[in-house]
Amino acid sequence: MxxxxxxxxxxxxxxxxxxxxxxxxxxxxxxxxxxxxxxxxxxxxxxxxxxxxxxxxxxxxxxxxxEKTPLEKVHSMIMTYHVRSMSLEGREKDLCQDIVTELRELEKSIKSEEADE
Structure with missing residues (x-):
């Protein structure tokens, strides 16, 4: 396609x-x-x-x-890991939440770069 x-x-x-x-x-x-x-x-x-x-x-x-933009791809990953973390416990949940936090920082960075263009 x-x-x-x-x-x-x-x-x-x-x-x-x-x-x-x-x-x-x-x-x-x-x-x-x-x-x-x-x-x-x-x-x-x-x-x-x-x-x-x-x-x-x-x-x-x-x-x-x-095609999804890089920002859309990052947002999709944030949502995926956020939902996944809701069904987990302990270390796995913490790891998913850490990934979401890092992806949100990446999302902010991409938005900032787009605003500068």
Whole structure:
């Protein structure tokens, strides 16, 4: 299944919204604005790095997923270890809680870096 980065989702949806025939024509025919896939500029340029065949399959099937950002991955890990720690006792519970604490520090660091950008 095709994994799209956040910045690729909207261009993909726009390409898909053109209809299957038009989207496939853009991929395999004359392209968008008379430019071939891999040379697209503007709104569709984030799709240039995706293999043409993978795009075609995702457009035809509608199946794709959006990659999680590092912050989303860390948040998911925090929730996983937090829930896991609730069913544990003793040393194992303490270890899970320590991991949650460290992951929260990492989460703060990532948020701080994103704010600086």
């Amino acid at each position: 095709l994994k799209l980065k956040r910045e690729q989702v909207e261009p993909f949806k726009q390409l898909q919204a053109n209809g299957l025939d038009n989207a496939l024509s853009a991929l395999y025919g004359h392209g968008l604005d008379h430019m071939a896939h891999g040379e697209w500029t503007g709104v569709f340029s984030p799709l240039n790095s995706i293999k043409r065949e993978e795009l075609a399959i995702a457009i035809a099937t509608g199946r794709y997923e959006v």
